[in-house]
Amino acid sequence: MLSRQVADKLQQKETPFYFYDLGLLERTLETLTGEAAKYGYTIHYAIKANCDPRVIETIRRYGVGIDCASGNEVRCAIEAGFDPQKVVYAGVGKRDKEIRYAVEQGIFCINCESLEEMHVIDRIAAEAGRKVTVGVRVNPDIDPKTNHCIDTGQADCKFGISYEEVQAKASEILSLEHLDVKGIHLHIGSQIRNFGVYNELCDKVNAIVENLVSLGFKFEFVDVGGGLGINYDCPEAEPIPDFARVFELVNSNLKVGGRPVHFEFGRSIVGECGELITRVLYNKTTATGRKLLIIDASMTELIRPMLYGAYHNIENITSASEQNDKYTVVGTACESTDVFDENITLPITRRGDILTVKSAGAYGMSMASRYNQHDLPGAVYSDEL
Ligand SMILES: Cc1ncc(COP(=O)(O)O)c(C=O)c1O
CATH class of the missing domain: 2.40.37.10 (Lyase, Ornithine Decarboxylase; Chain A, domain 1)
Structure with a gap:
C-alpha cells in the first residue's frame, strides 16, 4: 500500500504512469537470490515481464541472468550489460535473423521449440562456423492450474516439442553437428499459485530426464522455467512471493543426478x-x-x-x-x-x-x-x- 506521503507526491505528476518501488524490488531480489543460493540454483529473469531500464539495471546488480523471448530481448539484455553467458532464449517462432544474432553473441543457450527450428539453428550455426549450445524445450503435458490463457505446458499448446516427438526423433536431434544439446527446458505456465503443481512438474522432469538420457542425451543442466504466481487479490499480504517454498519443493522432489537447475522467473520478481x-x-x-x-x-x-x-x-x-x-x-x-x-x-x-x-x-x-x-x-x- 502506498504511504500517504508517496500518494501525495504521485498526485502532482502527469498521469498515467507506472510507479516502481525499487526498494521492494531489491528486497524481492535479496530474498530470491538468498534462497536460490542455498541450493546452488541459477536464476534468469524473464525480461518479457518488464524491460524498464532501471528495473533491469537493479536486477543485473543481483547477478541474475536473463531469459529472452525474442532477438530484441537478447539485444536489450546485452546492451543493459548482462553477460551473454547468462542469457537464455526461448520462443516458438524465432526468425532466422534473431537466431543469427543470438549465435553471434554467443549466448548461454537457445531453447528449441520444434524439430524444424533445430535444423534451422544447425544451419545458421554452420554458416557462422560455430557449435551452439541448445536446450530442448519439452512439452510435458501438465495442467499448471492457472488461467488457461497463460498455461503453456499442456499437450495441445504451441510451446515446446512433444515428449513423444523428442523420444522418437532423439537420434535425428543428436546427429545435428553444429548443436550441442546440453539443456532440457520446460516452462508450463504463469501465475502458478498451487504449489502442488511443482511436485507434479518434478515427477515429470525426473522421468523425462532419465528416459532421454537413456536415449543418448547428455544433459548438463535442467531449466524448469518460471511461473511462480503473485497475490493479485491482496498484494499487501504477500509483497514478496514464497521463493523459499518453491525451492524446498524442487530440492526435495527433483532427482536429476545432481545436474545444475535453472529457473526463469518473471512475474514473481517484478509483479x-x-x-x-x-x-x-x-x-x-x-x-x-x-x-x-x-x-x-x-x-x-x-x-x-x-x-x-x-x-x-x-x-x-x-x-x-x-x-x-x-x-x-x-x-x-x-x-x-x-x-x-x-x-x-x-x-x-x-x-x-x-x-x-x-x-x-x-x-x-x-x-x-x-x-x-x-x-x-x-x-x-x-x-x-
Ligand atoms: C519460456 C518462459 N520462461 C519464463 C517465463 C516467465 O514466466 P513468469 O513470469 O510466470 O515467471 C515465461 C513467460 O511467459 C516463458 O515463456
Whole structure:
C-alpha cells in the first residue's frame, strides 16, 4: 500500500504512469537470490515481464541472468550489460535473423521449440562456423492450474516439442553437428499459485530426464522455467512471493543426478513492485444504472484485464470520502472490452481523483501499445520522490 506521503507526491505528476518501488524490488531480489543460493540454483529473469531500464539495471546488480523471448530481448539484455553467458532464449517462432544474432553473441543457450527450428539453428550455426549450445524445450503435458490463457505446458499448446516427438526423433536431434544439446527446458505456465503443481512438474522432469538420457542425451543442466504466481487479490499480504517454498519443493522432489537447475522467473520478481497510477477523468451512469469511472489509462497501458480477464486490485489513493459506492472502471480506448474491473467498491470517487492499479509490474508496461495513438506511459521511481 502506498504511504500517504508517496500518494501525495504521485498526485502532482502527469498521469498515467507506472510507479516502481525499487526498494521492494531489491528486497524481492535479496530474498530470491538468498534462497536460490542455498541450493546452488541459477536464476534468469524473464525480461518479457518488464524491460524498464532501471528495473533491469537493479536486477543485473543481483547477478541474475536473463531469459529472452525474442532477438530484441537478447539485444536489450546485452546492451543493459548482462553477460551473454547468462542469457537464455526461448520462443516458438524465432526468425532466422534473431537466431543469427543470438549465435553471434554467443549466448548461454537457445531453447528449441520444434524439430524444424533445430535444423534451422544447425544451419545458421554452420554458416557462422560455430557449435551452439541448445536446450530442448519439452512439452510435458501438465495442467499448471492457472488461467488457461497463460498455461503453456499442456499437450495441445504451441510451446515446446512433444515428449513423444523428442523420444522418437532423439537420434535425428543428436546427429545435428553444429548443436550441442546440453539443456532440457520446460516452462508450463504463469501465475502458478498451487504449489502442488511443482511436485507434479518434478515427477515429470525426473522421468523425462532419465528416459532421454537413456536415449543418448547428455544433459548438463535442467531449466524448469518460471511461473511462480503473485497475490493479485491482496498484494499487501504477500509483497514478496514464497521463493523459499518453491525451492524446498524442487530440492526435495527433483532427482536429476545432481545436474545444475535453472529457473526463469518473471512475474514473481517484478509483479508487485509496479503500480499503474491513473486519474479519474469522468463519472457517468449508463441507462442501465452502471456507474462508470472513466480513467485516463486504458488497455494501451495495461492490457491484462482485457486480454486474459486478469484481476488487479484498484484503490483510490486520494479520496477523503468515508462513504463507498460501486463502480465499473473503464479506460479511454475505443474498445468495449476496455474495462479494468466491474462493480468494485471504492470510496466516493470524483473527477481528478487518483487511482492505483496494483501488482502491475509484470506484463504491464512490456505489453503497452500505441493504439489510438496514445502516448506510452512514463515511469516514476520510488527513489526520485
Ligand atoms: C519460456 C518462459 N520462461 C519464463 C517465463 C516467465 O514466466 P513468469 O513470469 O510466470 O515467471 C515465461 C513467460 O511467459 C516463458 O515463456
